[in-house]
Structure formats: structure tokens, C-alpha cells
Amino acid sequence: MLHLGTAKRKKLWDINTGWHCSIIGTCLTTEDLRALARKLHVQTHQDDSTDFRLHGHFVQACSQGGTTAKLLQKLLDRRHSAAVRRFAKADGPESLEEIWNTERKGRDIPGAYWALMSHPHIETGLGTRAYGHIHMLSHLVGASNRADLDTLRSLETEVRTLSQRLESETARHARRMEDKDREIANLERQLVAARSARVNFQAAASAPAPANLNGEPDPDQTRRLQESAHEMAKDLEKTHRRNEELEEAVSSLRGEVRALESALLRTVHSEETGETDLCGGVGDCPFDLNGRCILYVGGRLANVHRLRELVAQWNGELLHHDGGMEQSLDELPSCVVRADAVVFPTDCISHSAALKAKRLCRQSMKPYVPLRGSGVSSFVAGLREKIGDLGPRDPGLAAAE
Known part of the structure; x- marks a missing residue:
């Protein structure tokens, strides 16, 4: 042989x-x-x-x-x-x-x-049998072409619908980013005004005390200036605190805009190229959730579906609890058990729901991320900032689910 x-x-x-x-x-x-x-x-x-x-x-x-x-x-x-x-x-x-x-x-x-x-x-016999297998397979493929064509037409219709939706979402995100840019510009103008006021106060404080006709300091005017300086010092302290708040807000808003722009660009790229496995290559995603489950507590119901789609594109799963609006807070512990991390918008959640979510996360040693707002940009920025703290997906938890 x-x-x-x-x-x-x-x-x-x-x-x-x-x-x-x-x-x-x-x-x-x-x-x-x-x-x-x-x-x-x-x-x-x-x-x-x-x-x-x-x-x-x-x-x-x-x-x-x-x-x-x-x-x-x-x-x-x-x-x-x-x-x-x-x-x-x-x-x-x-x-x-x-x-x-x-x-x-x-x-x-x-x-x-x-x-x-x-x-x-x-051998000839084996070759003939193999030829017969392939021949009959070609008949089956031909018979299925009709169903495939119907499926193709359905998919083409779905693609058109998704394309229209993408255009609408792109326009909506563009408007949101314009709003963010205007808000940042307004905050920067306030910062400039506050700094100018501080410079004026420092100049006034360093000026010499006024004198009377005899060349001696005028007590009444000195007292008034001291009172004015005291009030200005208070205003300056308030301005400093406000400056810090504004600078923090500007930094946060810029981070949200960058995160939102990155997420939008990746979404547009995946729709244009037809890549459904967006996170199959981690380099093509803002980040990769590696199959982790995120619990979103509170927020606006209109945004939940959009957030769930984003998390799915980033190789993750999003659970939602409305924070006690319609769902009972007694259901929150079971949701926390299923999640790898918890996020909640601080501007759209009840005080009791936020406290309970934090307490459950501490008890179960799971990270939680308070978000600045309930918008998509705050959600993206919060995940981008904290994704490194979430840890790997627990395989035992995945198996239990």
C-alpha cells in the first residue's frame, strides 16, 4: 500500500x-x-x-x-x-x-x-459517492435560494431603517455636543470674569490708605474701606470656591464631550463598515467591557434603550432598575447580585435609592460609579474613567446566571 x-x-x-x-x-x-x-x-x-x-x-x-x-x-x-x-x-x-x-x-x-x-x-467508488454528496447538496442550496432572497430583502429594509436611525442619532449627538460647547464657553467666560474681579480686589487692597487735610489717615474712610475690604474678601472666597466648581465642571464636560465623540465615531464607523462585532477587536472600541454586566439605577427611561445598545456594542450587558419609580427597591439587591458594577446619575435618582445602591455595593464589594448627569455623555465618560476599576468578569457569576 x-x-x-x-x-x-x-x-x-x-x-x-x-x-x-x-x-x-x-x-x-x-x-x-x-x-x-x-x-x-x-x-x-x-x-x-x-x-x-x-x-x-x-x-x-x-x-x-x-x-x-x-x-x-x-x-x-x-x-x-x-x-x-x-x-x-x-x-x-x-x-x-x-x-x-x-x-x-x-x-x-x-x-x-x-x-x-x-x-x-x-478510489473511484469513494470519489463517486463524494460527488453524489456534493451534487445533492447543490440541489438543497438551490432550493433554499428563494428563502435566502426573502431574507435578503428583509435585511435590506432593516438596513435602510437603521441607516435613517443612525442619521437621526448623529444629528442628535451633534446638537448635544454643540450645547456642551456653548456651556463650556459660558463657563470659561465666568472664569475670566472671576479672575478679573480677583485682580481688581488685590489692586484695591494694596492701595495706600486715604488721608485728611492734615495728612493723617481719615478714620471714617479707613473704616469704610476696611468694611469694604472685608466684604470683598468674603466675595473673593466665594469666587474662589465658585472658580473651583466651574473648573471642575469644565473639566468634566470636556471629558464627557471627548467620550461622547469617541463613542459616536465608533458607532458611525461600525454602521458604515457593517462590522457587527464591534468589540471583537478591542482597538476599534472606546473600551471593551469583556462581557461584564452593568446595572444602571435611576435615570430617564427614554435613554435606557440607547445606553443598552451602546453597552452591547462594547461587549457588555446593561441591566436597569428605575430607582423605585415603578419597580420596588426590594428588587434592587437581586439586580446588584447579577451585576459586576453599578452606575447611577446623581441628578435623576432618589436619595434613598442612591444610598441603598451604595450600601449594597459595599456589602458585595462591587464598584459603583456616580454619574454627573443622566445623559449619554455622562454615562460614557463615567465608564471610561472607571472601567479599569471594574475587574475581570467573574466566571462563576456568569455560570450561575
Whole structure:
């Protein structure tokens, strides 16, 4: 008996010519044939039957052993090299058929078919049976085309709907960012005014005390200036505190704008490119939640659906508890148990719900993130800031769910 170590795999022109049609049609795509036709300068009429003519041309060339057949052989071997290596373990017709029967139930039927038909140990009976499997499979594929076309039409309609929704969301986010920019500009103007007032106060404080006609300090005017200076000192202290609050607000708003812009750009990119697994490559996401579950307590119900979609795009899951508006606070502990982290907007949650959420998180040693506001930008910025503190997803918790 020959072994694969010494036997050579069959070339296209050595294979039964009756199998060439199924090999070319199954193991190479229409794009493969078009690319090879351009390389060989094959001329065909450009109409609805162009692909059929190319198929016939290459099937006929298989048995001639010329340049076209050699290029087809090279393309098939390169395209299905992994399957060829799997079939290389077969040392006889029996083991070859066992591998074929296993492989044809998997996803790589084209590769398995080429590896079988070009194997040195293939016999006519096995080749005929494999040809029959592929032949009947082509009938099943043809019968399913009608259903596939209906599905395609439905998907095209859904894509149009999603595109319209994306345009609406893009415009809405653009308006929100314009509002944020105006708010930042207003806060910066207030900061400039406060700093100017501080400079004026310092100049007044350093001025010499007024004198009377005798050249001596005027007690009444000095007292009034001292009272005025005392009031200005109080105002200055208030201004300092307000400045700190404004600077913190400006910094927070800028961070939210950057986070929102990043999330929006990634969402637009995924919709334009059709990449549904946005976080399959972590580099294409603002961050990757790694399957973690986020509990959102309180907030505005109108935003919850949008937040849930964002978290899903970032490879996570969002739970929501309305903070006691319609759901009982007694349900909050079970929600916290399921979550890896808890977030809540400080401007849209009851005091009791916020305190209970914090207490439950401390008891269960889970992080919680108070958000500056209930908008999408605050949510994105809060997660971006705290994502490194969330820790890995607990596999035991995932299994329990």
C-alpha cells in the first residue's frame, strides 16, 4: 500500500473529468474565477451568463494540463491548504473515507472536497459517492435560494431603517455636543470674569490708605474701606470656591464631550463598515467591557434603550432598575447580585435609592460609579474613567446566571 509520504497528490488533469465541474463550482468562488480570468486575459461577453461561461471555460481547461490548469491547481492548493493537511493523515481508502464523512458535516466542505478528490488514495467508488454528496447538496442550496432572497430583502429594509436611525442619532449627538460647547464657553467666560474681579480686589487692597487735610489717615474712610475690604474678601472666597466648581465642571464636560465623540465615531464607523462585532477587536472600541454586566439605577427611561445598545456594542450587558419609580427597591439587591458594577446619575435618582445602591455595593464589594448627569455623555465618560476599576468578569457569576 502507498503512503502519503511517498505518493503524490493528484493533479487536476489526472482527476476523472466528470468530477471537474463539481470541483471548480464547489471549491472556487465566482470571484476566484473572475480574478484568474483577468490574469489570463480571458475574453467573455459581459452579460448575465458571464460567470457561467467562465465556469465552463475553466472546467474544460482542467483536463488539458496547460497553464490554466496549473494555475487552477496552485489556487486550489493555496486556498484549501488547511484541509489538505488534515486529509494527509489518511493512509488508505478506509481512513480517507472516515475523514471525509467527518469533514463533510462541518463548515469547510469546499476544502474537504478538494483534499479528498486530489488525495493519492482516493478510489473511484469513494470519489463517486463524494460527488453524489456534493451534487445533492447543490440541489438543497438551490432550493433554499428563494428563502435566502426573502431574507435578503428583509435585511435590506432593516438596513435602510437603521441607516435613517443612525442619521437621526448623529444629528442628535451633534446638537448635544454643540450645547456642551456653548456651556463650556459660558463657563470659561465666568472664569475670566472671576479672575478679573480677583485682580481688581488685590489692586484695591494694596492701595495706600486715604488721608485728611492734615495728612493723617481719615478714620471714617479707613473704616469704610476696611468694611469694604472685608466684604470683598468674603466675595473673593466665594469666587474662589465658585472658580473651583466651574473648573471642575469644565473639566468634566470636556471629558464627557471627548467620550461622547469617541463613542459616536465608533458607532458611525461600525454602521458604515457593517462590522457587527464591534468589540471583537478591542482597538476599534472606546473600551471593551469583556462581557461584564452593568446595572444602571435611576435615570430617564427614554435613554435606557440607547445606553443598552451602546453597552452591547462594547461587549457588555446593561441591566436597569428605575430607582423605585415603578419597580420596588426590594428588587434592587437581586439586580446588584447579577451585576459586576453599578452606575447611577446623581441628578435623576432618589436619595434613598442612591444610598441603598451604595450600601449594597459595599456589602458585595462591587464598584459603583456616580454619574454627573443622566445623559449619554455622562454615562460614557463615567465608564471610561472607571472601567479599569471594574475587574475581570467573574466566571462563576456568569455560570450561575
